[in-house]
Amino acid sequence: MVMSVENDVWRLLADPLRARIVELLSREALCTCHLVAETGARQTNISNHLRVLREAGLVETEPCGRFTYYRLRPEPLRELADRCAALAEAARAAYDDDIRRPC
Amino acid sequence: MVMSVENDVWRLLADPLRARIVELLSREALCTCHLVAETGARQTNISNHLRVLREAGLVETEPCGRFTYYRLRPEPLRELADRCAALAEAARAAYDDDIRRPC
DNA sequence: GTAACGTATCAGTCCATGGTGATGTCAGTC
DNA sequence: GACTGACATCACCATGGACTGATACGTTAC
Numbered sequence: 001m002v003m004s005v006e007n008d009v010w011r012l013l014a015d016p017l018r019a020r021i022v023e024l025l026s027r028e029a030l031c032t033c034h035l036v037a038e039t040g041a042r043q044t045n046i047s048n049h050l051r052v053l054r055e056a057g058l059v060e061t062e063p064c065g066r067f068t069y070y071r072l073r074p075e076p077l078r079e080l081a082d083r084c085a086a087l088a089e090a091a092r093a094a095y096d097d098d099i100r101r102p103c
Numbered sequence: 104m105v106m107s108v109e110n111d112v113w114r115l116l117a118d119p120l121r122a123r124i125v126e127l128l129s130r131e132a133l134c135t136c137h138l139v140a141e142t143g144a145r146q147t148n149i150s151n152h153l154r155v156l157r158e159a160g161l162v163e164t165e166p167c168g169r170f171t172y173y174r175l176r177p178e179p180l181r182e183l184a185d186r187c188a189a190l191a192e193a194a195r196a197a198y199d200d201d202i203r204r205p206c
Numbered sequence: 207g208t209a210a211c212g213t214a215t216c217a218g219t220c221c222a223t224g225g226t227g228a229t230g231t232c233a234g235t236c
Numbered sequence: 237g238a239c240t241g242a243c244a245t246c247a248c249c250a251t252g253g254a255c256t257g258a259t260a261c262g263t264t265a266c
Binding site: 094 | 110
Binding site for chain 1: 241242243244245
């Protein structure tokens with residue numbers, strides 16, 4: 001079972017804007033205004049996406065005065081990377097050994 | 104730039120049925136009838152998804168009589184896994200070192 | 207030849223979801 | 237206190253895309 005819970009994470013990263021947000025957060029914690037400035041998207045839009053990411057457990061929030069810092073949680077990404085690596089290795093093995101199921 | 108061309112692959116894997124197809128193909132080459140039997144989806148549906156995967160370069164086809172074998176290409180998955188690992192490592196570093204951009 | 211099978215293609219439908227605008231809330235500033 | 241700024245929430249709209257049915261094509265079996 002390669003895809004189970006992780007399917008959620010795949011779907012989250014499939015959206016270009018969310019992918020951009022995750023990429024930005026992978027380098028440093030940012031607050032909403034930073035993300036709005038970096039992406040050029042509306043604040044409402046960013047906020048909605050952050051909510052989705054938060055509810056999925058991909059990001060953590062840290063209120064800081066009237067700002068809200070968002071930080072990327074490493075664990076889910078690590079898990080995703082591992083599963084993806086396993087998938088790639090399985091594909092490599094099946095490909096090189098030319099494994100096929102007879103009809 | 105973590106997400107560039109790979110964004111396509113993310114999006115492809117985001118769909119549950121396509122993810123299931125890719126998972127099945129990661130173990131062995133299969134023809135359409137196998138995938139139909141395994142997933143329970145309609146033949147038309149499977150065929151449409153296979154077309155998408157084929158056009159994206161994720162799978163190769165090998166006609167075999169009236170059957171068509173589908174095989175998963177390892178390279179794009181390998182690339183995806185690497186990028187995903189890099190993302191996870193960056194996130195880990197930023198998280199542990201508590202890097203944040205000032206407002 | 208015809209029939210049955212495996213597969214591909216196309217057009218249409220329907221739904222999930224990304225984007226937006228209006229509005230509310232809380233914190234800081236004056 | 238009032239006002240501004242940062243952010244969240246909600247309702248609505250529009251569009252992409254997943255799924256389907258009808259159909260066509262090539263291959264094997266008879």
